[in-house]
Amino acid sequence: MKKIGNQTIIFNTPPYILETSSIVGPKEAEGPLAKYFDQCLEDEFWGEKTWEKAESKIVKENVNAVISKSGVPATQIDYCFAGDLLNQCISSSFGLRDINIPFFGIFGACSTFVEGMTLGSIFVDSGAAQKVLCATSSHFCSAEKQFRFPLELGNQRPPSAQWTVTGSGAAILSNENLGKECPRITCITPGKIVDMGVKDANNMGAAMAPAALDTLITHFRDTGRKPSFYDAIITGDLGHIGKEILIEMAESKGYNIKNNYNDCGVLIFDKEKQDTHSGGSRLWLCSFSIFWIFI
Amino acid sequence: MDKIETKQEYLDYVDKKSPNSPILKNCFNAFLVGGLICSIGQIIFDFCKYKGLEDTACSTIVSIVLIGLAALLTGLNIFNKIGKFAGAGSLVPITGFANSIVSPAIEYKSEGYVMGVGGKMFTVAGPVLVYGISTSIIVGIIATFFV
Amino acid sequence: MEFLQSIDWMQLLRCFVVGGIICIIGQILIDKTKLTSARILVIFVTAGVILGALGIYQYIIDFAGCGATVPLLGFGANLAKGAITEVQSTGLLGAFIGGVKASAGGIAAAVFFGYIASLIAKPKIKKQ
Numbered sequence: 001m002k003k004i005g006n007q008t009i010i011f012n013t014p015p016y017i018l019e020t021s022s023i024v025g026p027k028e029a030e031g032p033l034a035k036y037f038d039q040c041l042e043d044e045f046w047g048e049k050t051w052e053k054a055e056s057k058i059v060k061e062n063v064n065a066v067i068s069k070s071g072v073p074a075t076q077i078d079y080c081f082a083g084d085l086l087n088q089c090i091s092s093s094f095g096l097r098d099i100n101i102p103f104f105g106i107f108g109a110c111s112t113f114v115e116g117m118t119l120g121s122i123f124v125d126s127g128a129a130q131k132v133l134c135a136t137s138s139h140f141c142s143a144e145k146q147f148r149f150p151l152e153l154g155n156q157r158p159p160s161a162q163w164t165v166t167g168s169g170a171a172i173l174s175n176e177n178l179g180k181e182c183p184r185i186t187c188i189t190p191g192k193i194v195d196m197g198v199k200d201a202n203n204m205g206a207a208m209a210p211a212a213l214d215t216l217i218t219h220f221r222d223t224g225r226k227p228s229f230y231d232a233i234i235t236g237d238l239g240h241i242g243k244e245i246l247i248e249m250a251e252s253k254g255y256n257i258k259n260n261y262n263d264c265g266v267l268i269f270d271k272e273k274q275d276t277h278s279g280g281s282r283l284w285l286c287s288f289s290i291f292w293i294f295i
Numbered sequence: 296m297d298k299i300e301t302k303q304e305y306l307d308y309v310d311k312k313s314p315n316s317p318i319l320k321n322c323f324n325a326f327l328v329g330g331l332i333c334s335i336g337q338i339i340f341d342f343c344k345y346k347g348l349e350d351t352a353c354s355t356i357v358s359i360v361l362i363g364l365a366a367l368l369t370g371l372n373i374f375n376k377i378g379k380f381a382g383a384g385s386l387v388p389i390t391g392f393a394n395s396i397v398s399p400a401i402e403y404k405s406e407g408y409v410m411g412v413g414g415k416m417f418t419v420a421g422p423v424l425v426y427g428i429s430t431s432i433i434v435g436i437i438a439t440f441f442v
Numbered sequence: 443m444e445f446l447q448s449i450d451w452m453q454l455l456r457c458f459v460v461g462g463i464i465c466i467i468g469q470i471l472i473d474k475t476k477l478t479s480a481r482i483l484v485i486f487v488t489a490g491v492i493l494g495a496l497g498i499y500q501y502i503i504d505f506a507g508c509g510a511t512v513p514l515l516g517f518g519a520n521l522a523k524g525a526i527t528e529v530q531s532t533g534l535l536g537a538f539i540g541g542v543k544a545s546a547g548g549i550a551a552a553v554f555f556g557y558i559a560s561l562i563a564k565p566k567i568k569k570q
Contacts (some may be wrong), residue, residue, distance in 0.1 A: 158474065331458070333513070337453065427491060
């Protein structure tokens with residue numbers, strides 16, 4: 001493992017993404033990606049009394065699912081990196097309290113999952129761990145409650161507003177592939193905070209796009225690769241507006257990402273049919289195709 | 296597109312890229328629903344008046360009835376649908392004030408009846424009372440000089 | 443129904459139009475300034491208190507009835523009116539009593555109905 005360029009780490013033996021699992025809420029299940037999720041819920045409470053309890057149940061069930069899918073017993077997993085949007089990462093801590101794996105709570109808002117994968121793969125490649133579990137979750141209702149307004153408030157969402165995804169994603173990183181065909185994480189480029197001064201809480205895509213652009217360009221510079229090197233370049237939750245901004249701004253800097261770039265926030269909901277305005281939010285979905293992973 | 300160097304240039308660019316709210320349609324809906332809510336109030340007012348009550352009592356009854364209706368619709372999860380359609384049409388009348396008290400009360404029930412319902416009830420409407428009452432006190436103090 | 447015959451339809455029309463126009467002002471504020479609904483409510487109440495204190499709002503109330511009193515501007519104007527009336531009868535103390543006294547019914551109703559609703563209703567996800 002060594003650092004190249006300004007902020008990219010390249011792995012000696014790229015860690016395998018041994019198994020992934022996802023659970024999503026009912027609205028996501030109506031979206032175009034429904035068939036790729038492991039489990040779709042029929043109601044947001046999932047038999048629990050509060051949004052927060054429902055969210056931590058989603059984490060718990062999803063982590064159990066990924067462990068049983070992978071065939072690796074929980075006792076062989078060395079560490080676990082998990083986080084969510086709520087204060088003190090309560091969904092993750094309560095969701096994982098029965099699992100008995102040393103736990104790192106992380107908070108990266110939309111980037112929590114990638115942050116977990118990044119740290120996890122460094123652990124695996126350095127030999128500090130052989131298997132690492134990464135998980136994250138978000139819940140539309142608990143997020144709205146904590147960050148915006150009560151659900152019953154009769155306000156209008158402007159067209160640039162995004163819709164927080166309900167669901168959880170989990171993955172197991174491993175130093176061996178156990179005979180399976182697995183994607184590998186070859187290198188990582190953690191991004192910087194780039195604040196261009198967008199203050200509109202209903203236009204998060206525009207607020208985040210400059211940071212995404214900065215990270216992408218740094219990655220291309222550090223690795224000496226071109227956008228066409230990749231089959232797919234995927235961002236988490238820029239939404240429709242952020243996606244357009246990113247493409248145009250990348251073009252103005254001389255990078256053409258039109259053909260292989262997409263955004264999970266755009267993919268997960270059908271804009272016309274589902275009335276989510278500017279697309280979904282939350283990065284966990286990227287587990288399946290983070291742009292640094294080259295298969 | 297032009298090169299973007301400063302924050303201001305980026306903000307202007309974002310402004311251009313972001314779709315505008317359909318303001319004409321929103322205003323029409325707001326007018327319709329807002330007018331309707333006020334008219335319901337007027338009919339209640341007229342009815343109280345018809346029953347022989349005096350003006351201030353009628354006004355108070357109008358407020359209480361509209362607030363009660365808004366609370367009921369909020370509890371039935373209907374008010375947010377009206378609000379989505381009407382925007383300011385249901386926000387600006389007293390119904391919006393009621394909704395802003397009732398909706399956190401329901402939402403924060405999960406945090407208990409004292410600190411949840413009782414405490415968080417005013418997360419949205421609290422500022423309205425703080426600024427409304429404070430300004431009225433200043434007005435009253437100024438008024439003493441003119442009495 | 444005798445009551446229906448007693449309704450002043452012109453008054454009702456004025457009420458509808460004025461109430462609607464006040465809401466349009468609110469809508470333009472929402473769409474053009476991206477203010478949150480809590481701020482809109484604060485602006486309307488404060489503006490109502492000031493308009494009420496200056497005596498301007500009374501003309502609108504006389505013209506439109508509930509079209510002026512039902513919007514939050516009217517709630518604000520009522521606070522101001524209450525404060526001023528109370529000052530006239532009890533002096534400086536009235537500044538602190540009058541406003542809340544005049545709008546006590548509305549505030550108490552909102553708190554009470556809010557509490558009742560929270561006992562009965564359950565949070566539910568938005569579908570849009």
